Each structure stands twice: as structure tokens, then as C-alpha cells.
Amino acid sequence: MNFTKTTEQDSNYNHLDKMSINELLTNINNEDKTVAQAVEKAIPNIENLVTPAVSKLRDGGRLFYIGAGTSGRLGILDASECPPTFGVPFDLVIGLIAGGDIAIRKAVENAEDSKTQGWKDLQDYDISDKDVVVGIAASGTTPYVISALEKCNENGIITGCITCNDASPLALTAKYPIVVVVGPEFVTGSSRMKAGTAQKMVLNMITTTIMIQLGKVKGNKMIDMQLSNNKLVDRGHKMLMKELNIERPVAETLIKKYGNVRNAINNYLLEKE
Incomplete structure (x- = not known):
């Protein structure tokens, strides 16, 4: 299947190496300003995923994030912040990354290319149709993530995704796709930038909304937070x-x-x- 990876398209800026520090910072910031507007367009699709996720977690299910590289790290970051922020068990929201925990700090060669490991990693947690699995991949083409979601679909598990390329294989695989088209990166192909920011924003929206719906906030206060410092x-x-x-x-x-x-x-x- 052919589709255009906007995350891989040439930057709208050239001669970055000739720009001053101020020009670089200003231009990066100008690009970043467009991310929230792109996320806004995806709110209906975010709602489509959050609604069944709230129901599943109320009934004892869990939320899984699965990704590779930057996307996997962002999922782990969001998952790891839920227990101290909302006082929930550490295994209510779980982040998985291709290559395992070592890949959080150091890239693991070829880990994202496996078409079997994603599902194996989920099975280590006794994944079931009570749970929700969200694949995260800016490109929308990561085999580790796509194959895991395919197996989830076969087993009746709710699947969502966060990607930045429309009509990507990942977006077409997930039952509840969230596509935030942020366009070309400032540094061509560096999806840790706008795409990463968009993914982080969507992750914030997903877990915060779920936790509020689950009663973990009173008024506007985190009354279940862990008092750890x-x-x-x-x-x-x-x-x-x-x-x-x-x-x-x-x-x-x-x-x-x-x-x-x-x-x-x-x-x-x-x-x-």
C-alpha cells in the first residue's frame, strides 16, 4: 500500500546549519505552535477511544501503550506517571517498548522490526479482552506495533493508536485510530520533535480524562496522589x-x-x- 509519510517529507526550512541560535529557536517554536491545532482536529477520534477505555478500566481492565523508540518511551513516561499522580496501581496503565526496558535509555537494533515480539510482550501480562491496547508510532509503519494490534484484533481486544501519518498501516489496523498530522519536521524526519510533542499531548489527554472519569480527581485536585516528597x-x-x-x-x-x-x-x- 502506498501512502505519503508527511513525517518524512522535506523540512519547510533549509540551510539550518547557517541559521543563528535565535533563528533556530524561533523557527522550531513556530513549528511547535502548529501542534496543538493539529491535535484539536483529532479530538473526536480521541473521544472515540477514551469512551470504551473508561468502560473497560471501570470493569477491571487495563490500558496498555506499545511502541518503539521515541513513541515507546513516551508511552512508558505517561504510564509511569499515573500511579504517583492519581494513586492507581502501577499495573493499571502499562507501557511497553520494543527491545524491553533497556531500550528506554539505549536504542536496541532492529527491535521495532519484529512481527512477533509485540504480541509476546503483551502475553507476558496475560492480556485479555478486558484490556485496551494503544499502539504508538509516528510513522504508522512499525511492524512491532502493527503486528501486536493485529493479534489484539483477532482476540477481541480493543485497539487504538496514535500516529502522525494519515492512512498509514497502523491507522488502518487500529479500531480507534488517532491521527495527528503535524506535517514535515523542522529537521527532516526527526519525529521526536513535532510528532513526539503531538503524541505526548494526546497521551496526556487520554490518561487524564480516563482518571477524572474514574473519580481520581475532586474538583480540580489530585486527591489520590502519592505523597512521596x-x-x-x-x-x-x-x-x-x-x-x-x-x-x-x-x-x-x-x-x-x-x-x-x-x-x-x-x-x-x-x-x-
């Missing part, structure tokens, strides 16, 4: 002070006693009854 403990105190109209010493006592903001609020209100 002094900054977050202080944030927890301030949340309690505002929510319960109490002084800091009382908030500090509640956090020490109950461990997190949600438990502190619930128990304080019970004690008041």
Missing part, C-alpha cells in the same frame, strides 16, 4: 485546608494519620457527623 505533602496540606476550611496544623495531623488527601477528607467528614 515534601512538595506533594505540602500540596496535600493545602488541599485539605481549602477543602475542609481548616488550619495547617489540623491538615498536617490528618495527613499523618490517614496517609492521603482522599482518606483524610472522608474520615474528617465522618468524624464531624
